[in-house]
Amino acid sequence: MPLFFQPARSSRHRIACLALYKVLLRTVSLVPLPSQADDPSLYIPPVKPTKPTQPPLQAIIRNAFRRNSHDVSPRLITSALKNGYKSLSLLSAAADPTSKEYSQILEFLRENKKRVVSLRERKEHLLDLLPNNKPIPGTVPVLVKVSKEDEPPRYIPNPARPSPRPIEQIPNGIRKPPRLDAAGTVPFLRMQKPQSRVIERIVRLKNKKRAENTISLTELHREDDERRIMAEWEDEWDGHLRALLPRGRAGGGGGYVNELDQVVRYLGEELNKEREDMIARAEAMLEIEKAEEEQMIKEDKERVEKGEMTEREVYEMRRSWRRRKKGQEAGRFYHEEERKRRGLPVSKRRYLEGVKRGRFREGDDRREVDDRREVEGDDRREVEGGVEFENRKR
Structure with missing residues (x-):
C-alpha cells in the first residue's frame, strides 16, 4: 500500500x-x-x-x-x-x-x-x-595441449603426471581407475565419489555458458526475432535518410542486420571450436582411463599368480568396491546381470511395479544369494544363510 x-x-x-x-x-x-x-x-x-x-x-x-x-x-x-x-x-x-x-x-x-x-x-x-578461476597452487593439470593455434585441438596426458599411477602412490593398494563421464556436453574424468567441488563448479559454469550461447544463436536465427525485426527497420530508416542526402554525401556502414549476422557467425564458430576442443579432451581422457584399466587387470593377474588372492577374492573385491561407490543401501544389486540371475526384471521401475502387485517382495533385489537349487514345479526357491524365500515365475 x-x-x-x-x-x-x-x-x-x-x-x-x-x-x-x-x-x-x-x-x-x-x-x-x-x-x-x-x-x-x-x-x-x-x-x-x-x-x-x-x-x-x-x-x-x-x-x-x-x-x-x-x-x-x-x-x-x-x-x-x-x-x-x-x-x-x-x-x-x-x-x-x-x-x-x-x-x-x-x-x-x-x-x-x-x-x-x-x-x-x-x-x-x-x-x-568464494570460488574463483585461479589455478590451485601445487596441482598438476591432467592434460596438456600440444596443438598450435591454427591447428585442430589436440591434448595428451601430462607427462609430469604419470599414467598409470604407481601402485605405491595408492593408499590402500587397490587401483580404482577413473571413468570418463560427461555432464551435459562437458567431458571430465570421475576420479572419486563424491565428485570434487572444483570439478563440479567448472563443469556447471561451462554448461551454463554453452547453453546461453546456444539459446542466443537459436533466437538470432529466427526471422521473427524482435532484435532482427528492429534491425531491419533501422536499416530501412537509414536507407530513406541516405536517399534524401545530396549525391556523394551518403554515409557508409554495414547496417544493423549485417552486425546481427556477424554475431550469429561468431557464436556458431565459438560453439564449433568448443565442441572440437571437448572431443579432443575426451579422447585424451579416454587414453588415461584405458591405461589405468589395463594396469588394474595386470595387477589383479599378478596377485592371482603370486597366490596372494584367488580369482573369486579379486572378483569380490572389485564388486564390493563398485557397490560402495553406488552406496551401501541404494542400488546394490541393480545391475542387469545380477537381476537376470535373480529372476527379477531388469528395470527398477518394473521391479517396483511387481512389488505393488505382489509378484515380488520388497528387498528381494538386495539379498545376496550364493547357493541355488531347483525345485520342481512353477515356483523356484532360493536359499541364503538358511533363510528360504519364494519368487513366483513371471
Missing part, C-alpha cells in the same frame, strides 16, 4: 534532519579527543591505505545519516530522530573531559573499532572462500 506521506518529499522533515545533522557535527568538534598518535585505539584505519584516517565521531554521524536516508516508516524515523537528540545531549555533556559522558564516548569508540575490524576480517575471509 503506498504511503500518503513520504518524508523525503517533505520540506519540513528535510529541514529538521539537516538541522540536526549540522548541530551534531558542530557539537562533535567540541569534544576533545586524543590524537591518533596518543591513543590509536580510537581511530579506525581506512580501507585503502591511500585515504586519510577520518575523525571517528564525524564518521559515525555521517554513516548513520547515510544509512537512514532511505527510511520511510514513521516508526523508524521517529526512533532515529530520538536517538539523534539523545546523542546531541551526550556530546554536549562530553565537552568536559572530566565528565562520565566523556569516558562513555571513549569506551564506545574502542568497542566500535573492534567491531569494525572484526567485520572487515570476516568479510575478507568470506571473499577468500
